[in-house]
Amino acid sequence: MKKQAFDSKKYLKIQRENILKRIEKFGDKLYLEFGGKLFDDYHASRVLPGFESDLKLQMLLGIKDKAEVVIVINANDINSNKMRGDIGITYQEEVLRLIDAYKEVGLLVSSIVISFYQELPNVIEFERKLKNNKIAIYRHYKINGYPHNIPLIVSDDGLGKNEYIKTSRPLVVVTAPGPGSGKMATCLSQIYQDNKNGVHAGYAKYETFPVWNLPLNHPVNLAYEAATVDLNDVNMIDPFHLEAYGVTAINYNRDVEVFPLLKAIFEKIYGKSPYNSPTDMGVNMVGLAIVDDEKVCEASKDEIIRRYYDTKVKIFLGKLDNSALEKSEVLLNKANINLAERKCVDAALKASEKEKEPAVAIELNNGKIITGHRSLLFGASAAALLNALKSLAKIDKNLYLLSPSVINPIRELKENYLHKQYSRLRAEEILLALSIQALNNPLADLALKQLPKLKGCQLHSSTLLSQVDLVTLKRLGIDVTQEPINYQKKLYNKG
Numbered sequence: 001m002k003k004q005a006f007d008s009k010k011y012l013k014i015q016r017e018n019i020l021k022r023i024e025k026f027g028d029k030l031y032l033e034f035g036g037k038l039f040d041d042y043h044a045s046r047v048l049p050g051f052e053s054d055l056k057l058q059m060l061l062g063i064k065d066k067a068e069v070v071i072v073i074n075a076n077d078i079n080s081n082k083m084r085g086d087i088g089i090t091y092q093e094e095v096l097r098l099i100d101a102y103k104e105v106g107l108l109v110s111s112i113v114i115s116f117y118q119e120l121p122n123v124i125e126f127e128r129k130l131k132n133n134k135i136a137i138y139r140h141y142k143i144n145g146y147p148h149n150i151p152l153i154v155s156d157d158g159l160g161k162n163e164y165i166k167t168s169r170p171l172v173v174v175t176a177p178g179p180g181s182g183k184m185a186t187c188l189s190q191i192y193q194d195n196k197n198g199v200h201a202g203y204a205k206y207e208t209f210p211v212w213n214l215p216l217n218h219p220v221n222l223a224y225e226a227a228t229v230d231l232n233d234v235n236m237i238d239p240f241h242l243e244a245y246g247v248t249a250i251n252y253n254r255d256v257e258v259f260p261l262l263k264a265i266f267e268k269i270y271g272k273s274p275y276n277s278p279t280d281m282g283v284n285m286v287g288l289a290i291v292d293d294e295k296v297c298e299a300s301k302d303e304i305i306r307r308y309y310d311t312k313v314k315i316f317l318g319k320l321d322n323s324a325l326e327k328s329e330v331l332l333n334k335a336n337i338n339l340a341e342r343k344c345v346d347a348a349l350k351a352s353e354k355e356k357e358p359a360v361a362i363e364l365n366n367g368k369i370i371t372g373h374r375s376l377l378f379g380a381s382a383a384a385l386l387n388a389l390k391s392l393a394k395i396d397k398n399l400y401l402l403s404p405s406v407i408n409p410i411r412e413l414k415e416n417y418l419h420k421q422y423s424r425l426r427a428e429e430i431l432l433a434l435s436i437q438a439l440n441n442p443l444a445d446l447a448l449k450q451l452p453k454l455k456g457c458q459l460h461s462s463t464l465l466s467q468v469d470l471v472t473l474k475r476l477g478i479d480v481t482q483e484p485i486n487y488q489k490k491l492y493n494k495g
Contacts (some may be wrong), residue, residue, distance in 0.1 A: 005048065005049045005290065005293075005294075005295035005296045006290055007289045007291045008050055008055055010289045011051075011059075011286060012055070012059050012062065014285045014289070015059050015283075016062050016063055017284050018285050019063070019171065019204075019206075022202070022204045023202075025274070026200055026202025026274075027200045027202075028194075028200045028201060028363050029167070029170050029171075029199060029200075029202070030170065031172045031186075031190055031191060031201060031202070031204075032171060032173050032204050032206055032207065033183045033184055033187050033203070033204070033205045034175040035183075035205065035207035035208070035313065036056075036208050037056075038056050038060070038098075038102075038173075038175055039054040039056070039057040040053055040054070040055070040087075043209075043223075044209075044286075046299060046302070046303050046479065047220050047299050047303050048220070048286070048290065049295060050291075056208070057105065058208075058291075060107065060173065060379065061107070063437050064107055064108075065169075065343075065350075066169055066171050067107065067108070067169055067171040067172075067173055068110040068167060068171070068172055068173070069108065069173045070109075070110060070111055070113060070165060070167070070173070070174050070176060070186065071095055071098055071099070071109055071112050071175055071176060071177070072115055072140075072176045072181045072183050073091055073092065073095050073113070073115070073176060073181055074091075075118050075123045076116055077091045077092075077177075077181070078092050078120070078122050078123050078126050079121070087479060091178055092122075092126050094177035094178075095112060095177055096380040097306070098177065099135065108169070109135075110136065110166070110167055110168070110172075111135070111165055112130055112137050112138070113138045113139075113165065113186065114184075115142060115182030116140070116142045116182060117139040117141050117409040126128065127187060136166070138165050140185065140186060141161060142394070146158075146185065147262070147265070147305070148261060150261065150264050150265060150268060152264055154192060154268040154269060155275065156320060159188055159189040160189075160192060160193060164193045165186075165190055179231060184205075184262075187203050188265060191203055195269055202274065203281070204281055204282070205255075205282050207282060207284060208284055208286055209224035209227075210224050210225075210235045210250045210251065211284070211287040212249045212251065212284065212287065213249065213250075213287040214250065214287050215250070216459040217301035217335075218297070218298060218300075219297045220298070220300045221235050221236075222331050222335050223303040225327075226307035226308065226331050227307055228303045229307070229320070229327045229328055230314070230320055232253075233253060234253045235250055235251075235252050235253065235490050236253055236256060238250065238273040238278055240256070240259055240276060240278065240279075241276070241278075241280065244276040244277055245282055247277075250279075251277075251278045251282075256278055258278075259277065259278045262278075262281075271460055299410075301341070302341070302342070302479075304328075304331055304332060304335055304337055305332070305337060305341065306342075306481050307328065307346075308325075308331075308332060308339070309460075309482065310406070311324050311325055312328075312483075315484070316464075317484075331364075342458065343458075344363040344369060344459060344481075345460045347369045347460070348360055348361035348371065348483075349462055350463045351462070355374075357380070358374045358378040358379075358380045359373040359380050359384075360372050360373075360383070360460070360462070361384065362376040362385075362458070362459045362478070363457060363458040363459075364453075364457055365453065365457055368391060370388045370391050371387070372384030372385070372386065373423070374375070378425050379422075379425065379427070379469065380462075381426065381461070381465060382424075382426055384426055386434070387429070388450075389448070389449060389450045389451070392447075392450035392453050392454075393449075395443055395447060401434065401441065401444045402434065403428075406433050406437050406459060407425065410425060410429055410433060411425070426469055426472070428468065428469075431448075434447060454478055455476065455477030456477060457477075457478050458479050458481075459473060459480050459481070460480075460481045460482065460483075461480070461482040461483065462483055462487075463483055463485045463486065464484065464485060464486055464487070465480070493494075
């Protein structure tokens with residue numbers, strides 16, 4: 001596992017305390033715009049070794065009796081079936097997943113807001129599904145001139161025309177399945193209507209990155225830019241904070257650009273703005289829980305390299321244009337990174353060249369490099385996984401763990417009945433076969449028990465991986481990069 005460089009216990013304590021103080025500042029209610037992921041925050045866990053992927057959720061659970069969750073989804077994202085690229089589901093499916101996940105741990109999900117509401121076919125269907133499951137839904141509408149036309153925005157024809165969300169607890173966490181969902185406008189709408197009704201409500205923002213109290217070009221902040229090249233986010237010194245306090249703080253361009261308008265909106269609602277800078281609005285304490293800056297820098301540089309390869313793949317697939325790669329290369333230079341630092345890349349490419357087949361290399365957490373290549377029986381990912389498990393279990397690499405009696409029926413099923421394009425076993429299938437073999441083979445059982453040790457390992461593929469293999473590798477906690485090369489020269493691979 002990665003060396004710990006982040007104190008999770010300290011973070012939980014000071015983050016809860018800071019949020020509770022912010023609630024007290026306003027008195028009756030705080031609308032907390034929650035940026036990023038409440039759980040499954042794998043970016044944070046990669047760049048801050050020791051930060052657990054559900055740490056922000058744990059933090060909220062410590063004050064869950066004071067909190068409720070409102071999830072905002074953009075009607076346009078529903079209608080276009082916008083996807084969450086990391087887990088391959090639509091935004092509306094992600095909303096349903098979030099509802100289940102929050103309820104399962106005891107968080108109150110009070111309602112769903114459909115922002116930029118329009119009566120579109122997919123939107124109507126989604127509303128119907130939520131209503132059938134007795135989930136409260138509210139409609140919020142596009143405000144012409146938002147965020148510049150402040151007289152219209154702060155009026156009954158602007159924020160006031162949205163449906164008022166009924167809430168019951170002092171902390172309202174406003175989250176979303178992805179960016180551009182309208183979280184801030186939802187918060188402002190509630191504040192406007194609460195204040196009209198004599199409820200003194202406040203607003204704050206919880207964004208993990210960029211980290212406001214780390215230097216502008218600290219690798220953690222550069223890794224955030226690398227992760228958001230598609231959003232055109234740029235880290236910058238907060239000029240309002242510097243002017244107000246004489247202190248350097250880091251924010252990002254969108255919040256800095258919109259702050260004068262937000263301040264004017266706050267002044268219109270409250271009579272006076274509670275904040276002097278966009279940094280003031282934040283409650284993030286993550287920078288105060290870093291205990292080993294050197295290790296954090298190393299982990300963040302690794303992430304910048306991974307994001308560089310991810311950007312190359314997205315460009316190849318048509319999801320980004322070449323300007324994104326230029327930005328990624330600038331970040332590599334800023335962080336003084338050599339791509340050769342990712343050792344599994346060279347190993348995968350050399351293995352592929354030697355075997356004349358697609359190859360995968362895995363760098364284990366002990367630094368050992370394991371490779372595997374495509375064969376008639378196994379895909380490259382499956383072969384590399386099997387070899388890695390053998391190595392971790394200290395089993396002779398030349399020893400066969402899987403018998404034909406287990407492998408052949410799976411291949412015949414794929415080819416003859418499921419009509420798959422290829423009968424060779426993929427990563428998940430190799431693990432299923434290994435679990436069957438483990439019933440009668442102690443060595444197979446021993447190999448299977450090594451799976452937890454794959455978490456945090458680094459993997460590179462000499463060609464594009466199938467979506468099926470990508471999902472399996474990510475579920476195992478393996479950090480994946482791949483070359484933007486379609487080895488089969490086919491535009492469509494049905495698996």
